[in-house]
Amino acid sequence: MSTSLDHATRAPARVALVSDAGSAPSGGRPRVAIVTCAEIPLLEEDDRLVLPALAALGVDASPAVWDDPAVDWTSYDLVVLRSPWDYAQRHDAFLAWAATVPRLVNPAATVAWNTDKRYLAELAAAGLPVTPTTFLAPGDPWTAPTTPGEYVIKPAVSAGSRDTGRYGPADAEQALAHVRRLQAAGRITMVQPYLPAVDSYGETALLFFADPDTGRLAYSHAIRKGPMLTGPDEGVETLYKPEEITPRSPTSAERAVGEAVVATLSDGLVYARVDLIPDERGNPLLVELELTEPSVFMLHDEGAATRLAAAIAWAL
Template identity: 60%
Template structure:
């Protein structure tokens, strides 16, 4: 049965398993969300996974583990980005975010710095990444894993182009299609999943988002372990695989 994480009437102890799905409203109340997660006895993915994953500073850990990650600079409130982080075309977003909200693409260093300032004024850590131009033509590849195994993949159209509408104020409208991933993308996805599994064990669900680097090589832009869209409708076997993975956990 569906239930809302903020509903005080729900008895979370009564469920054999609680599966996190579309909790996209947590970004403005992270501490309350994590307190709820740690209070649920049987949660997938676990509260420890959620706590690590909802702050995108995990990207620095993945890079330190040797994975090819889109270069990322994190700037805490009170700090200022250096000139190198602002040079060229850059993407600025909060370290705790979902659905590409409060994310901007800037060619003007002053505009990028002003975006960082706005995030800091709201008490948020900012992150800066160079805009990966290959996404304009190739799009983004998302690899979906269910029960610890690769299930299917989708192509997501470039998000930071033109005017984009939000859906119920929760996420930007997306252009989604099925995709057959390359061997290099699948190999990188397996490496990412191995690093995560070494720390947290096998996960019920995961999404690894990749962008094409300057030479076409895949780069990790995000690893979604908290509340990702799994795009089950794009693959006829995906709903059954998720159901089987949930049943195995129960």
């Protein structure tokens, strides 16, 4: 893994991510905001499942749009990030907002660290099996690979495969144009090998929720995601791309990598998602660690909504 970036000011892999959520007041039912974006103000179907699960625990939860100036975030006992999926286009504003919200989970320090995928370099340095990644700062030179095999280009701050493309040896001109477009916009660019197993085996996403008994992240369930990238980035402006999702029972190797990844994180997190794809030898590689706004696919596991609600109630 190579990088030309000075990342010294970023949080290390095991950073102090303890939630600043306080205790619920002694009278009345606690109020929880489930944070979303203006495109889906009432939450997507999957996230709505947690509302009745929280109600059953005596918690009043409702959706709130992160950049709605009418929302009084101090009026909530807890603010839970779920689907603010437009943050990548307004990253600085989103981080500034998160820093002002009391009782935010996952907390603002986590958000600042995890929304910039340069954290992958830190996790790789900590010995975790991470997809090899080259990071390019604006102005860094880059030449498209001429060796066989495909590769992926995307920005370090992105969501929903936006501004992401898949390239091969014949696509050098388009790939270079993609890199230059991102660099001209002042964005950090990532280049990774395209792992062919995603086209057949797919990607495994392991979900972890806080265990109310221990306060540590514990395995909940897993799903399989089908391939999403079909070719070069076409510059289509969409909030997120549809995914092909099915339940999955992870292998023992996948569970081991997932557990190793979350073991690097400090206490205080309500949820985490670990995304893995096998390499050419079948060994799972970390593609992404999502601690800010991941889909958690409660529709694909009967007890997931109950477990997430219990984790949120624990954070109260």
